[in-house]
Amino acid sequence: MTGPAALLARLRPRRRQPAPDDGFNRRLIAPMVLGSVLNPINSSMIAVALVPVGAAFGAPPAETAWLVTGLYLATAIGQPVIGRLVDTHGPRRLYLAGTALVGLAGLLGALAPSLGLLIAARVLLGLGTSAAYPAAMHLTRSEAERTGRSSPTGVLTVLAVANQTVAVVGPTLGGLLIGAGGWRTVFAVNVPLSLACLALGAARLPVTARRPDPADGGERPGRAERLDHLGIALFAVLLLALMLFLMKPGPARWYLPVLALLAAVAFALRERRARAPFIDLRALAGNRPLIATYLRQVLGYTAIYAFLYGYTQWLEEGRGLSAATAGLVLLPLSLTALAAAGASGRSPGVRGKLLVGSACQIAACAALLLVHANSPGALLIGVGVLAGVSQGLIGLGTQTALYHQADPATIASAAGLLRTFMYLGAMAASAANAAFFPHGATTAGLHQLALFMLGGAALLFLLTVPDRSLGRLGTPPRQRK
Structure with missing residues (x-):
């Protein structure tokens, strides 16, 4: 176009294209964080309530232990299942339903007249608290797509630090609640x-349209998506048998690993044939970086929980410290974990976090071999500091890796599986502590536990070193080589 018309076109003000909103919706942070900490706070508060609950119902430790196990089992199974529902129906519905169930479970626990109902309340708590973390990861991904930010490091760091902080202060909070109103307050606090x-969820979480049913090719979006009920049931049997065996392994319970193996085979056959599988094993098999992240999660948290359980028990029994003094010795571990996650969270890189975290875990396990009943306090604290650095970095590193590696359409169910592997690590750690401390936490048993942890930490490091794909996570495309 030439002449006067072209001149007028040049002089006419051009309509600006709206710039993409590059700010994360901060109104979402409060419900995301508060909902996601419901699980760790209920996991940790119960530790100080087991003795008074046992006294109230005349139950031995073997029975009150189900208050811990019930929540672990429900959460390990519930997280990926509810995560799948979050991916399908959006985070709002599942978040509200899950947190409402938490309140009902807290009320049931506060009024429970028997240990059986109390265990049922813990199972309901496990299911209810399974919704918020997958919902938070789904919201984080949705906001990243809306704002154009591929690496929302600040939000991921807030989630990681908040969960670690609550897990640390949980026993202290539980003790204060029990001192103020008895053990039932540990359940009642879930109501407020x-x-x-x-x-917060009703006021701030966005209303999202349900995804079309993939089994129907997306042609009938109003139809409820078919759930793979058989696949979910087989997955639950697999996890239940495996975790029950890890809780108390022994030749007399040989049938549990056999049942787990049979359920695993049946689950694999089912998922390969299902039109809308609960877990798409073909897609997962093609995503080797994500499989490696799940392996790192179970390896890392096996050592993390083995250290927390075993070292704490040894400080009281092998070193002869009081519970209060042992808590003070472990306080630098907690503070270091929070500091490491908070400081490294500013960087979007993942590989460095996992390499340093696994190296510190190796160093912490090796340092445990130097610990004896007459070791100076500086050594006892120093071991905890090394373990704290590894805990903060590994937890944040695996969460960030999953965020970038998982299919955005299934981010919530992938996040739920990440929590499942964490609890598998916790169960493996519990079994290891029982095996190496059969008659109490002795120094010899601690050293054997340290060698077990050292093997897992070394595998974690060796799994991370050659994985060059981690170096590209969280960096802009133009910076990738």
């Missing part, structure tokens, strides 16, 4: 927490 989540 649930109400706060419901209010």
